[in-house]
Amino acid sequence: MSDEHIDEISGVSTTGHEWDGIRELNNPLPRWWVVTFYITIVWAIGYTIAYPAWPLLHSATKGVLGYSSRSEVKSELTAAEAAKGKYVAAVESKGVSEIAADDALREFAVAAGGAAFKVNCVQCHGSGAQGSKGFPNLNDDDWLWGGKAEQIQQTITHGIRFASDPETRLSEMPAFGDIITADQITQVSAYVASLSGKIQDASLIEPGAKVFAENCVACHGDNAKGNRELGAPDLTDAIWLYGSGEAAIAAQVRAPKQGVMPAWGGRLGETKVKELAVYVHSLGGGE
Amino acid sequence: MLDNTQVERLDAEAVNSAKVRQPMYAARKKIFPKRASGSFRRFKWLVMAITLGIYYLTPWLRWDRGPFAPDQAVLLDLANRRFYFFFIEIWPQEFYYVAGLLVMAGVGLFLITSTVGRAWCGYTCPQTVWVDLFLVVERAIEGDRNARMKLDAGPWTARKLMLRVSKHAIWLVIGAATGGAWIFYFADAPTLFGDLFTGTAAPVAYVTVAVLTATTYTFGGLMREQVCTYMCPWPRIQAAMLDENSLTVTYNDWRGEPRSRHAKKVQAAGQSVGDCVDCNACVAVCPMGIDIRDGQQLECITCALCIDACDGVMDKLGRERGLISYATLSDYNANMMLATAGGSSSVNPSLIRTADGLFSDKVAHFHIRKIFRPRTYVYMGLWSLIGLGLLYSLLTRDRLEVNVLHDRNPQFVTLSDGSIRNGYTVKLLNMIPEPRTIVVTIQGLQGADMSVVGDDIPAGRSFAIPVEPDRLKMLKVFVRQPADQIHGTAQTFKFRVEDKASFESDEYTATFNAPETAR
Numbered sequence: 160m161s162d163e164h165i166d167e168i169s170g171v172s173t174t175g176h177e178w179d180g181i182r183e184l185n186n187p188l189p190r191w192w193v194v195t196f197y198i199t200i201v202w203a204i205g206y207t208i209a210y211p212a213w214p215l216l217h218s219a220t221k222g223v224l225g226y227s228s229r230s231e232v233k234s235e236l237t238a239a240e241a242a243k244g245k246y247v248a249a250v251e252s253k254g255v256s257e258i259a260a261d262d263a264l265r266e267f268a269v270a271a272g273g274a275a276f277k278v279n280c281v282q283c284h285g286s287g288a289q290g291s292k293g294f295p296n297l298n299d300d301d302w303l304w305g306g307k308a309e310q311i312q313q314t315i316t317h318g319i320r321f322a323s324d325p326e327t328r329l330s331e332m333p334a335f336g337d338i339i340t341a342d343q344i345t346q347v348s349a350y351v352a353s354l355s356g357k358i359q360d361a362s363l364i365e366p367g368a369k370v371f372a373e374n375c376v377a378c379h380g381d382n383a384k385g386n387r388e389l390g391a392p393d394l395t396d397a398i399w400l401y402g403s404g405e406a407a408i409a410a411q412v413r414a415p416k417q418g419v420m421p422a423w424g425g426r427l428g429e430t431k432v433k434e435l436a437v438y439v440h441s442l443g444g445g446e
Numbered sequence: 447m448l449d450n451t452q453v454e455r456l457d458a459e460a461v462n463s464a465k466v467r468q469p470m471y472a473a474r475k476k477i478f479p480k481r482a483s484g485s486f487r488r489f490k491w492l493v494m495a496i497t498l499g500i501y502y503l504t505p506w507l508r509w510d511r512g513p514f515a516p517d518q519a520v521l522l523d524l525a526n527r528r529f530y531f532f533f534i535e536i537w538p539q540e541f542y543y544v545a546g547l548l549v550m551a552g553v554g555l556f557l558i559t560s561t562v563g564r565a566w567c568g569y570t571c572p573q574t575v576w577v578d579l580f581l582v583v584e585r586a587i588e589g590d591r592n593a594r595m596k597l598d599a600g601p602w603t604a605r606k607l608m609l610r611v612s613k614h615a616i617w618l619v620i621g622a623a624t625g626g627a628w629i630f631y632f633a634d635a636p637t638l639f640g641d642l643f644t645g646t647a648a649p650v651a652y653v654t655v656a657v658l659t660a661t662t663y664t665f666g667g668l669m670r671e672q673v674c675t676y677m678c679p680w681p682r683i684q685a686a687m688l689d690e691n692s693l694t695v696t697y698n699d700w701r702g703e704p705r706s707r708h709a710k711k712v713q714a715a716g717q718s719v720g721d722c723v724d725c726n727a728c729v730a731v732c733p734m735g736i737d738i739r740d741g742q743q744l745e746c747i748t749c750a751l752c753i754d755a756c757d758g759v760m761d762k763l764g765r766e767r768g769l770i771s772y773a774t775l776s777d778y779n780a781n782m783m784l785a786t787a788g789g790s791s792s793v794n795p796s797l798i799r800t801a802d803g804l805f806s807d808k809v810a811h812f813h814i815r816k817i818f819r820p821r822t823y824v825y826m827g828l829w830s831l832i833g834l835g836l837l838y839s840l841l842t843r844d845r846l847e848v849n850v851l852h853d854r855n856p857q858f859v860t861l862s863d864g865s866i867r868n869g870y871t872v873k874l875l876n877m878i879p880e881p882r883t884i885v886v887t888i889q890g891l892q893g894a895d896m897s898v899v900g901d902d903i904p905a906g907r908s909f910a911i912p913v914e915p916d917r918l919k920m921l922k923v924f925v926r927q928p929a930d931q932i933h934g935t936a937q938t939f940k941f942r943v944e945d946k947a948s949f950e951s952d953e954y955t956a957t958f959n960a961p962e963t964a965r
Binding site for chain 1: 669856862863867922924
C-alpha cells in the first residue's frame with residue numbers, strides 16, 4: 160500500500176483496504192475525541208499507580224492508595240456490625256419472651272435466627288423447619304419439651320439426649336419388647352392408635368387400655384396427653400414423630416428410636432441461641 | 447431602498463460548504479455566530495425563557511399534600527422510592543406511567559419532525575437552549591461576531607485575558623446553577639439549598655453538581671455544535687423521519703440563483719440574476735457554521751436564524767421575504783421544476799415571475815393542509831391513544847392494594863388437632879398520604895380462620911389493622927382449616943382488603959394447600 164490513493168468524490172485519502180472496489184476513507188478522528196482518548200490513557204496509568212494492578216511473580220503491585228477489596232469487605236462488615244450493634248446489645252440483655260414481644264427486636268432476631276437456622280439446623284429439621292420422620296416439624300403446635308420461647312431456648316442450648324451436656328434434656332422410653340409380650344404390644348398399639356381417632360379392632364382396645372394403664376401412664380399420663388417435663392409425647396394428637404398407625408406405634412413400643420439433638424449453647428453462644436429461639440417461636444407453633 | 451451593492455457584505459465563510467468540503471473529522475473550526483434579529487429569534491428568546499424557567503423554577507413549586515407527604519410539587523424521592531408530580535404520586539410499580547410518557551414523547555417527536563422538521567433540535571433541545579444562553583454571555587462580554595473574531599485572532603493582552611476569564615467564569619457559574627437545579631428535583635429544594643452551602647448535603651449531591659457543571663460547561667461553552675454533529679444520534683434518525691411534506695428550513699434557490707453580488711452589472715450584461723445577493727448573512731448567524739444554501743444537511747438544526755437574517759436583507763432590498771424559508775420538499779421541487787423549465791435549463795428567475803416582477807401563480811406555497819396527512823394522523827392517533835390510556839389508568843388506579851405470597855416451604859403444616867395450616871405473607875399497600883384502617887377478610891375456605899404473627903388479634907375470618915400513610919405493611923398471616931372441612935389438596939380462596947371509610951377494596955385469590963391424607 161505504498162502509493163496513496165485519494166478518493167475522487169470526497170478528496171480524502173483511503174486506507175488502501177479494498178473490498179470489491181469499495182475503499183475505506185482514511186478520515187482523521189475529531190480532535191476532542193483523540194484528546195479524550197489520550198486522557199483515558201493518562202488516567203489508566205494513574206489508576207494503575209493508585210490501585211493494585213500490575214501482576215508480579217507471586218503477588219501484584221499494591222497501589223499507593225493501599226486499597227484492597229478484602230479490606231473494603233472488612234470495613235463494610237464492620238459497618239454492618241456497628242449498624243446492628245444496638246439490636247445485638249438488646250438481644251443480649253433481654254429475655255427471649257421480651258424480644259419476641261417487641262416488634263423491631265423480633266424482626267431483627269427472626270432475620271438473624273433465620274440465617275443461623277439455615278446454617279446449623281436445616282440438616283435435620285429441613286430448610287423450612289418442616290422436619291421429617293424422626294426429626295420434629297418446628298412449624299406445628301406440638302412440642303415435646305415445650306413451645307414457649309424460653310423452653311425452646313433451653314432445648315437449643317443444651318440439646319436432647321446429648322451425653323456431653325449435663326443439663327441436656329433427657330428421656331428414655333424403655334424397649335417394651337423385653338418387658339411385655341408380643342400380644343400386649345399389639346393390644347396397646349391398637350389402643351394408642353384409637354386415641355387419635357384411628358378405627359381399630361374393638362376387641363384389642365380394652366386389653367390395650369389395660370396394658371397402657373399398667374405400663375405407660377407413668378410417663379404419658381392417664382389421658383395419654385404426654386408430659387413435657389419428661390419429653391413424653393402426646394399420643395392423642397395428629398402428629399407422629401415416627402409415623403402414625405398401628406404398625407409404626409408397635410415398632411416404637413417394641414424398640415423405641417430416640418433422636419439426639421446436639422447442645423448448641425457452647426458452639427453458637429447465648430445471643431445466637433436466643434435469636435434461633437425467637438425464630439423457631441415465630442414459625443407458627445410458638446406458645 | 448438600498449441597492450444590491452450597498453448591502454454590507456460580511457466576511458463569512460461556511461466551515462463546511464459544497465466548495466470546501468472538509469474532512470468529516472478534523473480539528474474544530476471556530477464559529478462566531480452573529481446575533482440575529484427577527485420573528486424566529488424572538489420566538490427562540492421566548493422558548494428559551496420558558497424552558498429555562500421550567501427547569502430552574504419547578505423544584506421550588508410547592509404542593510400541599512397534608513402532613514404525611516412532602517410539599518414539593520415535583521419530587522423524585524429516591525430514598526423512599528416515590529415520585530411526586532403535583533396531584534399524582536407514583537410508586538415504583540407504577541413506573542409504567544413514566545414509560546408511557548416517554549413513549550408519548552417519542553411519538554410526539556415523530557409527529558413534530560414529520561410536520562415541522564427538527565423543531566426539537568432548533569428550539570427546545572437543552573443543548574440548543576444552553577448554547578444560546580452561553581452565546582448571550584459571550585456576546586455581552588466579547589461583543590458580536592466581528593469583535594469576537596478580532597479578539598480571537600489577536601494576541602494575548604491583559605484585556606483579552608480579562609474578557610476570556612470572565613466569560614469562562616460566568617459559563618462555569620451557569621454550569622453550576624444547572625447542576626444545582628438538577629439535584630433539587632431529588633430532595634426538598636429549600637432544605638437542600640441550605641445544606642448545599644453549609645457543606646452538609648450528601649456527597650452525591652456535590653458530585654452530581656460537579657459532573658453537571660462540567661458537562662454543561664463543556665457541551666454548552668466548548669463543544670457546542672460538535673455535540674449535535676458528532677455525538678447526537680437524532681440528526682441521523684431525523685433523515686428517516688422527514689418526508690417530502692415536512693416543513694424544513696430551505697434555501698429557495700429557485701428564486702435565489704444565480705446569486706450575484708453585482709446584480710446590476712450582470713443584468714446590464716443581459717444575464718438573469720436571482721434574489722440572493724451572496725451577502726453571507728445566513729452563514730454569519732448560523733450557530734452550526736454551515737451554509738444553508740448547500741441544501742438540507744445533517745448539521746442543520748433548523749433554528750431558523752438564517753431565515754431571520756435573510757428576511758432582514760430582503761426587507762432592506764425591498765424584495766419578498768422568504769428566500770430562505772420553512773418549505774416542504776414537494777413545494778421546493780415543484781418550484782424548482784418551474785424555475786428550470788422542467789429541469790431542462792439552469793435556474794432562471796424569470797420563469798417564476800410575471801412581467802411585473804411578482805411571483806407567478808404557479809409558484810407553490812405551503813398550505814396548512816399538508817400537516818394533515820395519513821402519516822401525521824397515525825402519529826396523532828397513536829399519541830392520543832396512549833395519552834388517553836394513561837389518563838384512564840391514572841383516574842381508575844387503585845390506591846389500596848393487597849399482595850399475597852404463599853409460603854412454599856413448608857406448603858402446609860399439620861397441627862396437633864389434625865387441622866391444616868398454611869402461611870402467607872400479606873402485603874397491604876396504603877398508597878395515599880393518610881393513615882388508614884384496613885379490614886382484611888378471607889372469603890371462601892369453609893371453617894377457616896386467620897391469625898397474625900406478632901399481633902394480638904384473635905383468630906377469626908376478619909381483622910382490622912392500621913396502616914401508616916403512604917406505606918406498605920407486611921403481615922405474616924396463618925390460615926387454619928379444620929381437617930373435616932378440607933376439600934381437596936389445593937383450594938382457592940380470597941384475601942379481601944377494604945377501607946371502610948372510603949369503600950376502596952382489593953382482592954387477591956390465593957391457594958390453600960393440604961396433604962392428601964388430611965381428610
